[in-house]
Amino acid sequence: MEPLGIEPSPNALQASARTLYAKVPDMKKATPERSLEIRYP
Numbered sequence: 001m002e003p004l005g006i007e008p009s010p011n012a013l014q015a016s017a018r019t020l021y022a023k024v025p026d027m028k029k030a031t032p033e034r035s036l037e038i039r040y041p
Helices: 010-023 025-029 032-039
Strands: none
Touching: none
């Protein structure tokens, strides 16, 4: 476990975001309405 007080670097946050979006490619192409359906089925 990392020591408290150390925050993730911006690069780490960006990598996490990229990984998340890579898992849901359809969401990037979805319309706002469709995105709401995906997030709140």
